[in-house]
Amino acid sequence: MLSGQQASWSLSWRPGWLRSRRRVAPAATVPKVMVVGDSVAHQFDGDVTWRYRLGVEFKRQNAAVNFVGPFRWGYGESHNYLAKNWDSDHDSQGATLITDFMDISPVPGAPNWGRFNIVDEMQSLQPDVVVSVMGNNDVNNAMVLRTLANPISIRDQYRAQGRSVLVEQRVDALVDGVLEDYTAFLASARSRKADVRVVVSEITSQLIEPWVRDEVNDAFAARLPSTSTSPLVVALSDDPKWAKAGYTVDGIHTTPTGDLLMAQKMATGIHAVAPAVLPGAAKVPQVTVPWSPVLTPKVSVSRRKVVVNWAATARANTVLGVQVKFTDLQNRKSYYSTLAQKPSWTSAVKRPGRYRVQIQGIRGTMRSTWSKVYEVRVR
Structure with a gap:
């Protein structure tokens, strides 16, 4: 029979392995962010990229994040970023259309690329936030498209007639088509994760007529679907600065200075739509950054x-x-x-x-x- 002292000791003592297990808290889940898009999101060999700058903003706020996606490198074959050792996973490919991310073809009878299926990627990766940067190619391609029904492109017709009734009608149809594709894309993404938060970048291409670009972006803000469990924010990327020298290389793709502006816009969008993922207001420095690739001829x-x-x-x-x-x-x-x-x-x-x-x-x-x-x- 145990003495009182021995009994007290035996009740309070536990093996070390049991005491350790009782003290361990569940591991915190790191939020996942997936950047989806065309070359504006993909960027190029040798770039720092705005995706890297976005990751720096997460670090500034001490906010853990896991960027996810089936791809890692920039647009090119050299597998080279100017920034090193960062989480570069993404779901972007240059020259893509919105429909390239779904099981439908942009033109009846045209083969579907089938390289990046948003349904499969949402199913396997389960991102908490999707940052979508696309639409520039869709709009620009539609502006120059010639068909049997319309042998003159919208752009050529606009240059010849100005904003005539026929041009306005064709642009309205263009906007409706892009919105239909984007709505289908969002539905596909939400079919595998209903509560995913979405940030949509406005189209930024300075090669698209400003009034057409404005109509598309206004439609993004007014007509892209948002739900109570899956909110959506349209990031204000259509900033007047894009038209200024130093922000884009060619009217579309960002310079290192433009990367900072793009990162600020996307971080602002993430904070608005998912404050649990990025808790603080974005403060990406807006300074002039030289292009400084390491050139070794x-x-x-x-x-x-x-x-x-x-x-x-x-x-x-x-x-x-x-x-x-x-x-x-x-x-x-x-x-x-x-x-x-x-x-x-x-x-x-x-x-x-x-x-x-x-x-x-x-x-x-x-x-x-x-x-x-x-x-x-x-x-």
Whole structure:
């Protein structure tokens, strides 16, 4: 028989493994965010990307997040981002239409790409928030479409007639079609997760006539469906800044400065639609950011010729043109050559000596910072 002291001890003692199990709280579920879209969401090899900037805003707020999606890399084949070691999962592909994410074809009889089925992805990934950035291609393609019934495109007809009754009618039909596709996309997403929160970016392309863009964006805000359990916010990406130099490369795709604005808009949308996921107001810094890809050309000397080859580094950073700075150290003079769509540059030199080479990348309206200096000796 146990004494009183022994009995008290035996009732209060527990094996270590049992005490540890009783103290462990359930693991917190990390919210999942999936960015879905075209090249505006996908972005390119060598970019920092607004998706990275959005992740930085989550970190600033100490808000845990898991970006999900079937893809990881940018638009290209080099698997290279300027930002390193970040959660880059997404569900975006350049040149896509809204209907490419569903089991329907955009044109009767046309093959469905079938590469990114939103139903399957919602089923397997179960994101809490979907950030949808698409519609630019749908609208622009519809503006230039020619059919047997309408052999003149809307854009050509508008240029010839202005905002005539027929042009207005065709644009109204265009808007109705895009809204029908987007509504079907949202229904497909919600069919596998009814309470998913959705942020829709307005179309931002400066290549689309402003009044057409405004009509589409107004329709997004007024007519895209939202439910009590699945709210939707249209992010105000159609900001006047997009038309200013420095925010887009080509009127569509963001520069590093534009990335910050896009991240601010998307973070604001996420906070509005899912404050449990991003609890605080977005404060992404709005500053000018240079394009600073790491350019590493191959510089060699062949007899009296200096050869600069940038094919690999241009591909890795989506550089579409290059400016070469060639400096003769004997007379301290620099010469510049701008080359588009070429992989290399060769300069014949008249005398032996030391020479320096730098390159600057060009993509649309962007010019990068200069590469490091490469010095060669010609004998």
